[in-house]
Amino acid sequence: MQEDPRHRNERCDTASVGAYLFDYADRLRAALLTVDPAFLERARVLVEEAASTGRRIYSVGNGGSAAIADHLCCDFTKGTHAPGHPVVDSMSLVSNVALYSAIANDFGFEKVFSTQVGLLGRPGDVLVAISSSGNSPNILAAVDAAHAAGMATIGMSGFRGGALRDRAQVPLYVDANNYGVVEDAHQALMHVLAQFIAARRDG
Numbered sequence: 001m002q003e004d005p006r007h008r009n010e011r012c013d014t015a016s017v018g019a020y021l022f023d024y025a026d027r028l029r030a031a032l033l034t035v036d037p038a039f040l041e042r043a044r045v046l047v048e049e050a051a052s053t054g055r056r057i058y059s060v061g062n063g064g065s066a067a068i069a070d071h072l073c074c075d076f077t078k079g080t081h082a083p084g085h086p087v088v089d090s091m092s093l094v095s096n097v098a099l100y101s102a103i104a105n106d107f108g109f110e111k112v113f114s115t116q117v118g119l120l121g122r123p124g125d126v127l128v129a130i131s132s133s134g135n136s137p138n139i140l141a142a143v144d145a146a147h148a149a150g151m152a153t154i155g156m157s158g159f160r161g162g163a164l165r166d167r168a169q170v171p172l173y174v175d176a177n178n179y180g181v182v183e184d185a186h187q188a189l190m191h192v193l194a195q196f197i198a199a200r201r202d203g
Contacts (some may be wrong), residue, residue: 008159024181024183027125031158031176033187042170043154044193047076047088050126051127057090058121058151060113060142061130064183065156066094068130068190075194082201093117093142113142123150131155132182134162134173143167156189158182 012023050057057076059069071185073090093116094100103115117127127146131139133155143164146153155168158176165171174185 006179008177009179021098024178026065027176027178027181028184028188031174031181032188034175035172035185035189039170039172040189040192043172044196046126046152046154047193048172048197049144050124051080051086054122055089055122055124055126056120057088057128058092058117058138058146059092059094059128059130060157061094062136062138064179065130065132065186066092068156068183068187069094069128071187072128072190072194075190079177079194080197080201082198085201088197091120101157110137110141113138114145116143117142117149117151121146121149121151125149125151126154127151128156129164129168130186131162131164132158132179134164135160136164139164140167156186158185 007124012027013019047057059072061069070092073092076090093113097183099116100112104112107115128144129139129143134155140163143153143155154170154171154172155164155170156172157164158174159182161171161173165173173187174182176182176185
C-alpha cells in the first residue's frame with residue numbers, strides 16, 4: 001500500500017487552530033500569486049473561443065481534484081450564462097460513474113479518462129486536467145489523448161508541477177506544497193475564470 005499523500009504536506013503553524021488558520025490563509029494567498037497571469041489569460045481565451053465555436057470543455061481529476069472538475073462545469077456553464085452569449089458547454093469525465101467504472105474495470109484505472117477523451121473529444125475542444133502532484137498517470141494519459149484528438153489542454157498542478165506542468169499547453173501551476181492549499185488555489189482559479197467571463201458578459 002502506498003503512503004498516504006497527506007504526509008507530503010508542508011504543515012502550517014500548529015500552535016493553535018487559529019494559528020493554523022492564519023498561516024494557511026497566508027500560504028493560500030502566496031500560492032495564488034505564483035500563478036502566471038499570461039497563462040490564466042490564455043486559459044480564458046480557450047474557454048471563450050470554445051464557447052463561440054460550439055466546442056466543449058472537458059474536465060478530469062482524482063479525489064479532491066475530481067470534485068473541482070465537477071464544480072468547474074457548474075460554474076463554467078451555469079455561472080457564465082448570459083442572454084445573447086453562447087453557452088460554455090462543459091462536461092466532467094468524472095461524473096458518469098457507470099461509464100467511468102466500466103472503463104476502469106475493462107481497461108484499467110489509468111485509462112478511465114483517456115478512453116473517454118478518445119470517444120468524445122473533437123478538434124477544438126478543451127481539456128482541463130487537474131492534478132495536485134502533476135504526475136497522476138490517468139491525468140497525463142488524458143492529456144496525451146487530448147493532443148492526439150486535436151484538443152487544447154489546460155493543466156492545473158501544484159508542488160513541483162510534475163509532468164503535467166510541462167505537458168499541458170497552458171500550465172496553471174501553483175507553487176505550494178500542501179494539498180489543501182493547492183486544491184483551494186485550483187478552485188479559486190476556476191472561480192476567477194468563471195467570474196471574469198461572467199462579468200465581461202454582464203457588461
